[in-house]
Amino acid sequence: MLSAAKRCFSTSRVSPYKVTVLGAGGGIGQPLSLLLKLNHKVTDLRLYDLKGAPGVAADLSHIPTNSLVKGFTPDNSGLKEALTNTDVVLIPAGVPRKPGMTRDDLFAINASIVRDLATACAENAPNAAILVISNPVNSTVPIVAQVLKNKGVYNPKKLFGVTTLDVIRASRFISEVAHTNPTQERVTVVGGHSGITIIPLLSQTKHSTMDEASKEALIHRIQFGGDEVVKAKNGAGSATLSMAQAGAKFANSVLQGLDGEADVIEPSFVDSPLYKSEGIEFFASPVKLGPHGVEKIYSIGQISSEEEELLAKCKETLKTNIQKGEKFVTEA
Numbered sequence: 243m244l245s246a247a248k249r250c251f252s253t254s255r256v257s258p259y260k261v262t263v264l265g266a267g268g269g270i271g272q273p274l275s276l277l278l279k280l281n282h283k284v285t286d287l288r289l290y291d292l293k294g295a296p297g298v299a300a301d302l303s304h305i306p307t308n309s310l311v312k313g314f315t316p317d318n319s320g321l322k323e324a325l326t327n328t329d330v331v332l333i334p335a336g337v338p339r340k341p342g343m344t345r346d347d348l349f350a351i352n353a354s355i356v357r358d359l360a361t362a363c364a365e366n367a368p369n370a371a372i373l374v375i376s377n378p379v380n381s382t383v384p385i386v387a388q389v390l391k392n393k394g395v396y397n398p399k400k401l402f403g404v405t406t407l408d409v410i411r412a413s414r415f416i417s418e419v420a421h422t423n424p425t426q427e428r429v430t431v432v433g434g435h436s437g438i439t440i441i442p443l444l445s446q447t448k449h450s451t452m453d454e455a456s457k458e459a460l461i462h463r464i465q466f467g468g469d470e471v472v473k474a475k476n477g478a479g480s481a482t483l484s485m486a487q488a489g490a491k492f493a494n495s496v497l498q499g500l501d502g503e504a505d506v507i508e509p510s511f512v513d514s515p516l517y518k519s520e521g522i523e524f525f526a527s528p529v530k531l532g533p534h535g536v537e538k539i540y541s542i543g544q545i546s547s548e549e550e551e552l553l554a555k556c557k558e559t560l561k562t563n564i565q566k567g568e569k570f571v572t573e574a
């Protein structure tokens with residue numbers, strides 16, 4: 243028989259987690275659901291969308307991993323059923339950009355979608371970790387927070403804006419410049435998730451001595467990487483497959499934290515003390531994930547004078563984006 247210590251660290255031990263995807267029939271939702279079906283920590287996978295989720299669920303249910311998959315529609319209290327007692331909710335529901343649009347242009351449609359789904363989370367899954375993917379993340383996360391506050395169930399340790407796509411892009415793009423293995427590259431990306439609010443801290447990498455022109459081009463590419471995909475898809479949407487990978491990676495980290503694994507650290511856009519004194523309620527920085535969600539929020543550490551300038555610009559935009567989200571709920 244395994245000793246208690248061995249049982250604790252045994253790699254074969256699998257804790258059962260219920261995970262819900264809201265917007266599971268979409269461009270991100272489908273591959274994200276596939277990757278979650280392959281995650282052995284997920285034993286109960288609930289897929290909800292206005293349309294298509296039962297089909298996606300039936301398709302995924304033939305994959306021989308240990309999760310049950312069920313699809314839900316708005317009929318017959320489907321949203322309530324998809325959320326009841328769930329541990330983690332991922333929200334990729336909403337419209338994506340078309341060429342020429344900013345993420346902020348999506349606010350007009352996505353703000354109310356996210357508000358209504360957050361209301362359902364507050365009513366049916368008040369203890370779940372909520373991972374927001376829908377754009378504009380800088381505003382949709384404050385919307386969710388405000389809805390949960392109004393309902394009296396806000397837990398800042400369990401609300402996350404998913405910024406992992408910026409992190410994985412940074413690893414890939416820096417490796418292309420430095421001719422290195424992208425799987426070995428780690429870049430801390432802080433701030434928010436749109437254009438100039440995305441700040442990759444290149445000064446903290448082993449490539450800090452890169453020439454200025456290459457550095458500037460690389461920072462710009464990481465900040466505006468989403469535009470590359472929007473342009474290439476030419477009206478058919480934005481990043482879906484790389485986002486699914488990013489979302490599944492971040493969800494796995496959250497599950498590892500809930501499961502008590504040690505030293506799980508990922509950047510995320512969270513309710514943060516770092517710049518609250520300047521009126522910035524949410525900020526992305528490395529976060530330690532634990533059994534109760536956010537366990538520790540790390541400061542951004544030492545940065546270069548150029549990065550200080552980027553941070554100053556980021557803060558201005560971030561503050562406006564956050565207030566816009568909060569006001570959408572408080573002034574409704």
Ligand SMILES: NC(=O)c1ccc[n+]([C@@H]2O[C@H](COP(=O)([O-])OP(=O)(O)OC[C@H]3O[C@@H](n4cnc5c(N)ncnc54)[C@H](O)[C@@H]3O)[C@@H](O)[C@H]2O)c1
Binds near residue numbers: 271336
């Ligand atoms: N955080 C990030 O890094 C990141 C990356 C890529 C895309 N996004 C954002 O994710 C969102 C989704 O992108 P996509 O490409 O999957 O779009 P999509 O249009 O392909 O899919 C969105 C899905 O949401 C569903 N939906 C809409 N309203 C809903 C509601 N009220 N309840 C349930 N489902 C609903 C739609 O039916 C659709 O299936 C967009 O807002 C996009 O900008 C974020």
Ligand SMILES: O=C(O)C[C@H](O)C(=O)O
Binds near residue numbers: 407467468469472
């Ligand atoms: O660019 C977008 O609109 C989608 C997403 O936020 C991304 O970074 O790819």
